[in-house]
Amino acid sequence: MATRKSQKVSNVSADELKGFYRDMLLIRRFEEKAGQLYGMGLIGGFCHLYIGQEAVVVGLEAAAEEGDKRITSYRDHGHMLACGMDPNGVMAELTGREGGYSKGKGGSMHMFSKEKHFYGGHGIVGAQVPLGAGLAFADKYLDNKRVTFAYFGDGAANQGQVYETFNMAALWKLPVIFVIENNQYAMGTSQQRSTSSAEIYERGHAFGIPGEAVDGMDVLAVKAAGEKAVAHCRAGDGPYILEIKTYRYRGHSMSDPAKYRTREEVQKMRDEKDAIEHVRDLLLSGKHATEDDLKAIDKEIKDIVNASAEFAKESPEPALSELWTDIYADEVPQSA
Amino acid sequence: MATEILMPALSPTMEEGTLAKWLVKEGDTVKAGDILAEIETDKATMEFEAVDEGVIGKLLVAEGTEGVKVNAAIAVLLEDGESADAAPAKAEPKAKTPQAEAASPAPVAPAAPAAPKAATLQPDWPEGTETRKQTVREALRDGMAEEMRRDPNVFLMGEEVAEYQGAYKISQGMLDEFGPKRVIDTPITEHGFTGIAVGAAFGGLRPIVEFMTFNFAMQAIDQIINSAAKTLYMSGGQMGAPMVFRGPNGAAARVGAQHSQDYAAWYAQIPGLKVVMPYSASDYKGLMKTAIRDPNPVIFLENEILYGRSFDVPVLEDYTVPFGKAKIWREGTDVTIISFGIGMTYALEAAERLEKDGISAEVIDLRTLRPLDYDTLIASVMKTNRCVTVEEGFPVASIGNHLSAYIMENAFDYLDAPVINCCGKDVPMPYAANLEKLALVTTDEVVAAVKKVTYR
Structure with missing residues (x-):
């Protein structure tokens, strides 16, 4: 982990900094609530929480423009909230209800929003990487100057299709930012035990793709790196790799006892590196916000999250007829 | 001694090709590796090289000739001192030509029975349309x-x-x-x-x-x-x-x-x-x-x-075929043969042979497997009361298995015999020509299956 976060706040305004605090806090509180609902049996199956990694998506969304696309793996709740998707719809999908983004048919790992340009939510490790490059391919084909953020973890970074994609993305100069969210553990296997390279982004050098490591516990550093990557892609210079060093506080999924690391290791990260505490400190020490301002934000977030949980409990289960819808899109016209 | 230069097979499925261009003329001396001709296959234009040295005695096939069968003699190569007259006036191919095995598939393409006559085609475009x-x-x-x-x-x-x-x-x-x-x-x-x-x-x-x-x-x-x-x-x-x-x-x-x-x-x-x-x-x-x-x-x-x-x-400006609509290639009354893709070659060939034995087969081409035109095949089985399916794929969990189950559930009372699935064999595809032929479904098997379900 890089030693310390930026103390200067020169590249953001006080309002933006407060916005980061709010957005990261929304993800954390939302995920805590999801964990709670899981424990109550209201959420089933796999549920992968994003707690600890909030600065990654919040920092990068600050670098994105309207129309830019994003795609990620199954640890996707944070990405959806950060790109502006409705917490009610996300939570109701987690509970498998009609009001969910996929009408309850996708679940935690498979959610999408065409409106917010969020292309999932993919359950197969690494599959979202060529898909993300394909979104960028479409943007380049349509010449609409959009950029795609293709997120994947340190675990997915060992999938062959990632390197097949690096090759073509570089060859065809696709406007895609490969965001490696390196939280140091691929499920229960540490990077040291699974990955030959200490710096995963350096693998891009083999394909001529520039990249860098970023302190993912510092939302300002993430935003600055994101802006650089976006500028590179938007200028038509091809793909860029951001290896964002982060940490997840919870297990891989809800059913993970996390025996592969010590409680002390986790606690040390929380105490010394927490991204939300960092912004809180910056806001208070820089006198950009008072304790009362932050309390008001805490209250607002708490209300939003509680409302989403209520919505997700109240929303009915999908109608039984939904079993047979959305298998095929509309029929094809037979003549021009 | 004069040797014949034969039309080469330049791809696994090539049966014939076009002799696009001669790059030598009669009387030219050639050595191994010299390019003799350009040959157009169905996939590409290839250069064809000499493998022996000698003098080109006679060019037997004019350049531009289409449909030259693989293994047909295309030129005569003379040794030094030989005269062109030493060559046979009309060269007979040394190796067996595809025609040599009339009823069975050609040796270069054992998977391919002869194409059925177009006369059996019932086009699904308006009568009078130019084709x-x-x-x-x-x-x-x-x-x-x-x-x-x-x-x-x-x-x-x-x-x-x-x-x-x-x-x-x-x-x-x-x-x-x-x-x-x-x-x-x-x-x-x-x-x-x-x-x-x-x-x-x-x-x-x-x-x-x-x-x-x-x-x-x-x-x-x-x-x-x-x-x-x-x-x-x-x-x-x-x-x-x-x-x-x-x-x-x-x-x-x-x-x-x-x-x-x-x-x-x-x-x-x-x-x-x-x-x-x-x-x-x-x-x-x-x-x-x-x-x-x-x-x-x-x-x-x-x-x-x-x-x-x-x-x-x-010849239509915008000719489309809808999904989920099977095509009846032959109408019949005694048995329904259901197939799709290359399987249709066996189905249609079998139907022709069965006709000679007095068995009238209805042949259905599914065309799309998803969606699948269940109505057409059930209507046909209700009419003929017997069914054989034909495909080249493996037999376990095959399309034929699925069709059999569907027909059993939906037309059981109409069946006078169990449905038989003619499939490829339950083995990885062998390379040897004779084994490959054995591994694929054959017209003989389709004919035998029909005779079995019609109790002939």
Whole structure:
């Protein structure tokens, strides 16, 4: 982990900094609530929480423009909230209800929003990487100057299709930012035990793709790196790799006892590196916000999250007829 | 002693070719490695080299001759001092020609029974429509090109589709017409480029992905099934993958176990996919146009042996064939033979032979496996009370198994005999010519199955 976060706040305004605090806090509180609902049996199956990694998506969304696309793996709740998707719809999908983004048919790992340009939510490790490059391919084909953020973890970074994609993305100069969210553990296997390279982004050098490591516990550093990557892609210079060093506080999924690391290791990260505490400190020490301002934000977030949980409990289960819808899109016209 | 130079087989499925150009003339001295002629196969123009030294005594086939059979003598090579008269006036081929085994498939292409007579064709275009003979290859290309003219978001990607003009020459001329933005050569990286194509479909484009063969699509099957087929459902209808995956499927000829599998039953099992496996050139064209317009992922299973076959294709500005509508090629009363793709060659050949034995077979070409035209086949079985299915794929969990189960559930009381499935054998495809022939379904097996269900 890089030693310390930026103390200067020169590249953001006080309002933006407060916005980061709010957005990261929304993800954390939302995920805590999801964990709670899981424990109550209201959420089933796999549920992968994003707690600890909030600065990654919040920092990068600050670098994105309207129309830019994003795609990620199954640890996707944070990405959806950060790109502006409705917490009610996300939570109701987690509970498998009609009001969910996929009408309850996708679940935690498979959610999408065409409106917010969020292309999932993919359950197969690494599959979202060529898909993300394909979104960028479409943007380049349509010449609409959009950029795609293709997120994947340190675990997915060992999938062959990632390197097949690096090759073509570089060859065809696709406007895609490969965001490696390196939280140091691929499920229960540490990077040291699974990955030959200490710096995963350096693998891009083999394909001529520039990249860098970023302190993912510092939302300002993430935003600055994101802006650089976006500028590179938007200028038509091809793909860029951001290896964002982060940490997840919870297990891989809800059913993970996390025996592969010590409680002390986790606690040390929380105490010394927490991204939300960092912004809180910056806001208070820089006198950009008072304790009362932050309390008001805490209250607002708490209300939003509680409302989403209520919505997700109240929303009915999908109608039984939904079993047979959305298998095929509309029929094809037979003549021009 | 004078030796004959024979028409070479330059691809696994080549049965005949065009002698495009002689690069030597009578009286020329040649040595091994000299280029004698340019020969056009169904896939490419190839240079043909001398393997012996000598003097060209006689050119037996004029340049520009089409349809020169593999192993036919095309020239006579003399040793020093020999006169051209030493050569036989009309050269007889040394090796067996395809014609030498009239009833059985040609040795260069054991998987290919002779094409059935066009007289049995019941066209599905208005009477009086002008038709022309086209190969499956040409019809397929025309279908893609017409749709690319119609919709700028349709593009073709795959290995060797652009500059090489297609490994099987399907995309011939398309790079010239549509340019490198829309006809895209990929690296050899099926998993990766398939994922990119699915992502491009999510992003609003209409990709056509060519697999050099569907055997290679196994590298990409996660993206086809988990990403392309399931996303519409998983997104509650918000986004899907309108695209076509196409390429040759099933056995070609003598290419062994890893290049000879029929994937019809695999893909037909997946909700979210549409699966097409045409037989005739008009269906290749009309179904390809429908596939490109379809807003769902379509698996389009082609056949290398059929690429070079000619059929009547209607001359119409916009000829499409709907999915889910089977085609009755022959009407009959005693038995229903159901097949699709290359299997139709066995079905139609068997029907002709059975007619001579006084058995009237109705032959149905499913054309699309998903959606499947259950109504047509059930109506037919209710009429004939007997059914045989024909396919080249493996027998376990085959399309035939599924059809049998469906017919049993829905027309049990109409059946006078159990349905028999004629399939490929339950073995990896062997290389040896005799074993390969044995591994595939044969017309004899179809005839025997019909006789069994008709108690003859």
